[in-house]
Amino acid sequence: MTENLNAEIIAIGTEILLGEIVDTNSVYIARSLRDIGVxxxxxxxxxxxxxxxxxxxxxxxxxxxxxxxxxxxGPTVDDMTRQAVAMxxxxxxxxxxxxxxxxxxxxxTFRSQMTDNNKRQAFLPDNAIAIHNPVGTAPxxxxxxxxxxxxxxxxxxxxxxxxxxxxxxxYLHERYQLGIIKAHVLHTAGIGExxxxxxxxxxxxxxxxxxxxxxxxSGQVDVRITAKADSVEEAxxxxxxxxxxxxxxxxxxxxxxxxxxxxxxxxxxxxxxxxAMALSETGIGAYVNDQVSKVPQGKEILTLVESFTNPDELRxxxxxxxxxxxxxxxxxxxxxxxxxxxxxxxIAVVSLPDSNEAADSExxxxxxxYVGGQSRSRVYGFxxxxxxxxxxxxxxxxSMVWRMLKEQADVESVR
Numbered sequence: 069m070t071e072n073l074n075a076e077i078i079a080i081g082t083e084i085l086l087g088e089i090v091d092t093n094s095v096y097i098a099r100s101l102r103d104i105g106v107x108x109x110x111x112x113x114x115x116x117x118x119x120x121x122x123x124x125x126x127x128x129x130x131x132x133x134x135x136x137x138x139x140x141x142g143p144t145v146d147d148m149t150r151q152a153v154a155m156x157x158x159x160x161x162x163x164x165x166x167x168x169x170x171x172x173x174x175x176x177t178f179r180s181q182m183t184d185n186n187k188r189q190a191f192l193p194d195n196a197i198a199i200h201n202p203v204g205t206a207p208x209x210x211x212x213x214x215x216x217x218x219x220x221x222x223x224x225x226x227x228x229x230x231x232x233x234x235x236x237x238x239y240l241h242e243r244y245q246l247g248i249i250k251a252h253v254l255h256t257a258g259i260g261e262x263x264x265x266x267x268x269x270x271x272x273x274x275x276x277x278x279x280x281x282x283x284x285x286s287g288q289v290d291v292r293i294t295a296k297a298d299s300v301e302e303a304x305x306x307x308x309x310x311x312x313x314x315x316x317x318x319x320x321x322x323x324x325x326x327x328x329x330x331x332x333x334x335x336x337x338x339x340x341x342x343x344a345m346a347l348s349e350t351g352i353g354a355y356v357n358d359q360v361s362k363v364p365q366g367k368e369i370l371t372l373v374e375s376f377t378n379p380d381e382l383r384x385x386x387x388x389x390x391x392x393x394x395x396x397x398x399x400x401x402x403x404x405x406x407x408x409x410x411x412x413x414x415i416a417v418v419s420l421p422d423s424n425e426a427a428d429s430e431x432x433x434x435x436x437x438y439v440g441g442q443s444r445s446r447v448y449g450f451x452x453x454x455x456x457x458x459x460x461x462x463x464x465x466x467s468m469v470w471r472m473l474k475e476q477a478d479v480e481s482v483r
Contacts, residue, residue, distance in 0.1 A: 073244050074107045076128040080139035080149055081223060082115040093138045093228050097221075100232055104240065105247035105296055106134065116140065121152035125218060129156070133216045134240065139223030141206040143185040149220050150209075154193040157213040161191040167198060167207045174205050203230045210239065217243070247296060250303040254291040254314060256321040257330055257467030261289050267318050278310050286456065287463025288330065291318070323470055330463060331363045334470045338369045341477065343412045345469070346372040346405040350382045350397070351419035351433075351451060355458040356465060372409035378421050394418045394434035395447055402436045402443070413473065414438040417465055420451035433457070435465045439472040 077098060079091045094111050101108050110131070114124045121140070128135040140149030154161050168190035175182040192198060192209045199208035199219075204227035211218045219236055221228045240246065256264060261284045265273065268291070273280050278295035293310050297303035315322060323333040338345060347370060349356055354375045360366045376382040379397055383390065386400045395418075402416035419433040432451030437444050446464070450457055 072107070073105070073134060073240075073246065074109060074132040075101050075134040075136060076110045076112065076132040077108065078121070078124050078128060078135065078137045079111070079113045080116070080121055080137055081113075082146070084113050084139075085115050093221075093223065093225055096225070096229060097136055097138065097232060100237060101136075102249045102251065104237060105249045106240070107249075107296075116146040116148055118148040118152050118155065121148055122155040125153060125156035129213065129216050129218070133244075135216065135218045136236070137218065137220045138228060141189065141208060141220060141222045143183070143188050143205075147188070150188075150191055150193065153196075153209075153211055153218050153220055157193060157211050157218065159194040159211070162194050162196075163187075164190050164192060164198060164207075167192070167200075170200060170207070171205050199231055199235045201227060201231060203227050208235075247298040248300055248303055249294060249296045250300065250307065252293045252295075252307045252311065253326050254293070254311065254318075254322050255288060255324045255328065255330070256291060256318060257288045257323055257463055258471050259289065259318070259321045260284075264289050264291070264318060264321070268314065269317065272310070272313060272317075278306050280310065280314070285463075286459035287461070287467065291322075320471070320474075323467070329363070330466050330470065331359050331366065334466050334473075335360065335363045335366050335369055337470060337473050337477070338413060339365060341473065343369070343473075344371040344409070345369050345413040345415065346409040346411040347414070348374050348376075348382075348398075348401040348405045348416040350376040350401070350417065351378055351421040352417060352453060352458050352461060356415065356417060356462045359462055359466075371411050372405050374405065379418055382418060394420070394431050395436070395445060398434040398436040398445065399443075402438050406438055412440050413469055415465055415469060417461060419457070419461065421453050433461055435461065435468065437465065437468045437472060439469060440476050442472060442476075444468055444472060 077094045079094050083089050084091050098108050112124050114120050125135060137149055140147045150161060168187060171186050171189055172182050189207055193211050197210040201207050204222055204224055206222035208221050208231055221231055261282055265282060278293050281292045283290045293307050295303040295306040297306060323330050347357055357373050360370060379394060382397055382401060383392060388400060398416040398418040402414045406414040416436045431447055433448040435446050
């Protein structure tokens with residue numbers, strides 16, 4: 069039977085707290101633990117201070133059986149992980165000549181001179197299990213303490229990843245009876261997080277295994293199903309049962325799973341139905357065009373693409389008066405590109421490029437989609453060219469077209 073094992077990750081380094089580097093190590097370790105069925109409830113960052121690191125380790129040991137630290141194993145004065153682990157587990161440090169010899173040998177292969185401060189790296193907490201590091205100069209170690217373990221890894225990503233795979237995961241498998249944790253993500257669009265939460269229902273969202281979680285992104289919401297089981301096959305069966313329930317409730321909004329994108333889903337549906345698409349963009353650059361064009365065969369389904377800098381430029385091209393609203397401009401633009409291209413799927417986006425995205429005015433962006441004789445529109449209270457607005461508008465625009473195509477295909481399938 070799989071053991072219920074909890075872990076905690078502690079990323080060590082003042083540079084993380086100052087925002088000078090991004091902590092990608094914790095993400096990698098978290099995914100590695102997930103794949104072997106280890107629960108992870110806390111991830112901590114702490115600066116280069118011996119007492120604070122020790123406090124963080126003590127707290128972690130009080131709520132997890134496995135604590136993995138990352139960083140602070142170098143030769144300099146601010147590398148304090150060894151001392152902090154010793155302090156947290158009430159131990160002294162012991163010198164290991166064989167570790168210093170290994171460090172010296174590594175420097176020799178680099179044709180570089182080892183300095184005296186590297187001797188610090190050969191000290192480990194008393195009775196620690198040394199993790200020999202063949203890809204770097206920072207020996208790592210495991211301290212078994214009061215039923216729990218502290219595993220200290222180097223902060224250099226290449227070294228950390230090697231030791232995690234080659235040493236740490238085999239150690240955890242040998243010490244504990246582990247299963248797997250598998251995640252499966254359903255991507256939805258065209259529906260907000262609160263409405264999605266309501267549609268799924270409390271009884272599903274509050275179940276314990278598999279668990280269901282929502283994560284909102286720009287214009288889309290992911291539904292993550294996570295199953296813990298003794299085997300991949302068992303996890304897949306558990307996930308499939310929950311996915312079937314979810315699709316019965318929110319299937320109309322699910323466009324893909326795991327690595328699939330909305331652009332891929334839309335292009336595939338257009339190709340499947342033998343349709344082309346025309347596109348008019350104003351005020352957001354050629355963002356939607358760029359997103360669709362990145363997809364294989366994306367450029368092939370775009371028969372006509374036009375882009376205008378701002379609504380005034382579009383208004384002049386359409387010959388409309390100054391009082392024309394953004395929605396009226398988008399409606400005229402979509403009619404024109406449809407007529408010029410003969411496409412059965414057409415999109416027009418008109419946005420005020422210089423508006424403040426936080427202003428939430430009555431009219432900042434208008435979207436009109438035309439698919440097979442039917443049209444839909446939406447007006448948003450934000451506009452602009454920011455990296456927040458453009459992805460958001462693109463997702464909602466493409467999801468509108470995707471849903472219209474899907475609905476028409478569903479109607480035709482029952483005739």
